[in-house]
Amino acid sequence: MKRTRTLKRKPKRSEPKHREPEAVDPRSIDDDPVVQGILTAISQKRLKPGAKLGEDKLAAAFGTTRIHIRQALAYLASRKVVMQIPNRGAFVYRPSWEEAQDIFAARRIIETAAVSAAIDRLDKAGRAELKAHMDREARHDRNDRWASLSLTAEFHVLVAKLAGNRVLLEMSRELMLRTSLAIATFEQPGEPDCSPDAHPDIGALILARDKAGAIHAMRHHIEEMEQRIRPKEGEDEVDELTAIFQEIGARARAGG
C-alpha cells in the first residue's frame, strides 16, 4: 500500500516492467463446461429459442456459483447465442426473420469460399479426414436424432477446417450455431435440418477436386436448407407491437 519510504536511489524503471504475454495457454472460455453444456443443449434442440436461463437454476444444475454462470452467459451473449435483457435475465437467442435470412446468406458466401479453398489445399490428411467423416455419416444411426444433428453440423465445420483459415473456421462455427437457432425458431414441424443426402455428394465433389461442381452443390444445399423455414404466422402483429414499444422506449430514453 504505502511505499515504505524505500528510497529507491536507482529508479531506472519506475514503471513496472510487465512482461508482455507470450501466447501462453489462454485456456479459452470455450472449454468451459457451462458454455459447452448450453451450446450442446441448443444444437441438440433441447433448449428452445426464448427459453429462460436463470442464473440460480443453472448454478444448481452445473454445481457451481452464479459468478461462473454469469461469465458463461455473458460470453454466449457476445456470440449472440443468448440474449441478455437488463434486470430480466438471459434467454436463448431468437433471431428475427431477417436475421435468419442474413445468416443463410452469410453461409452461402463463407462456405462456398471454404469449399474452394479446401479443394485448393486438399492433401492426403485432408482426404482421409473427409472420407472418415463421410463414413461416419453414412453408417450412423438415423434414429438417434441428437447424433444426427451433431454429425450434420460437423460436416460443414470440417469443410471450413480443411480450408485452412482459422478466422474462417471461427466464423463458420458461429454461423452453424446461429443456423440451428434460426431453424429452431422458424422450422416447419417434422422436417430435418439438413437433407442428409447432400453431404456425400459435396464430399465426393471435393475429393474429385471439381471446384465448380462442389461450390454449386454447397450453395444449392444451403439454399435448400433456407427454403425449409418460413416466417411465423402472426409474427407481423407482434412485430408491429414491438415496433411501437421500441419507438416509445427510444423516445423515453432520449428524454422526451
Next chain:
Amino acid sequence: MKRTRTLKRKPKRSEPKHREPEAVDPRSIDDDPVVQGILTAISQKRLKPGAKLGEDKLAAAFGTTRIHIRQALAYLASRKVVMQIPNRGAFVYRPSWEEAQDIFAARRIIETAAVSAAIDRLDKAGRAELKAHMDREARHDRNDRWASLSLTAEFHVLVAKLAGNRVLLEMSRELMLRTSLAIATFEQPGEPDCSPDAHPDIGALILARDKAGAIHAMRHHIEEMEQRIRPKEGEDEVDELTAIFQEIGARARAGG
C-alpha cells in the same frame, strides 16, 4: 442458495410464467463506454498490441468499478480484441503471423461479396451515403492521423452496410478491428494502413455498378494492404519458446 431439494409436489403454478422476451432494447454492451474507449484507443493505435490493461487502472481511468471493467474486458476477449491470461490479466491482443494472414484472406472473401451485394441493392439513399463518405474522405485533414484512421476503416464498414446483411456487417466490423491489430503488430514503420487513393476508385466503380471492376479493385486494395506487413524477425525464436512453455503447461495441467 442451498435449496435443499425441497420436495414440492404439485404447486399449481410454481413455474413462473416468464414471458418470453420480445426483442426489447437489449442495450448491448457494445454501447458501454469502457468498451468503446478501448476500441477507439486501439483503432487509433494509441493502445499497442501486448499492452497491459490493468483492471484497477482502467477503473480509475473510466471512473467506475472493477466489475464493469471485468465485464468489458471479458467481452473484448470474446471478440479477440484483448487476450486474457489467468491470474496475469488482460492485454491488447497480438495476432500471430498466420492469424494476420487469415484475417486478410477472410476480408478478401467477405468484402468482395459485400461489394457485389452492395451494387445489387444500391438505391438512392445508398448512393447518397456513399458519396457523402467519399466527400468527407477527400476533404479531410490528412495530417490528423486519428481522423484518417477512423475514416479509412469507415469506408469498408459502409460498403458492408450497403450490402444490407447485418450478419455480414458484424463480421466486417470485427475483421476491421482485427486488421488494425494485425497491422499494428506487423507493420513496417511509417507506412499508412490503407492506400488512401484506392477508396475513391472503388467507390466510383460501385456507383457505376461495375461489379467486376469493383470486386477486382477491392480485392486488389486488400492485397495491397496485406503486402505492407512483414513477419517479425526473431519471431521464430519466440515461437519456439512459447511452444516449450505450452508443452510444460499442458503437462502440468495433465497432472504430471
Next chain:
DNA sequence: GATGTATGTATTGTGAACAAATATACGGCA
C-alpha cells in the same frame, strides 16, 4: 366484473472485503 394499485417474492445487479496467485524487491552467498 374489469381496471388500477399495493404488497410480497424471486431474480438480477453491484459493491466491498477476502483469498490466491504472480511479479517485484531485497538480502545472502558464492
Next chain:
DNA sequence: TGCCGTATATTTGTTCACAATACATACATC
C-alpha cells in the same frame, strides 16, 4: 558482480451480502 531463495507488494479471482428491479398475487375501487 551475478545468482538464487525469501519476503513483500501488487494484481487478479472469488465469496458474501445487500440493493434495485421486475414479476405475480391479492386487494380496493369504479
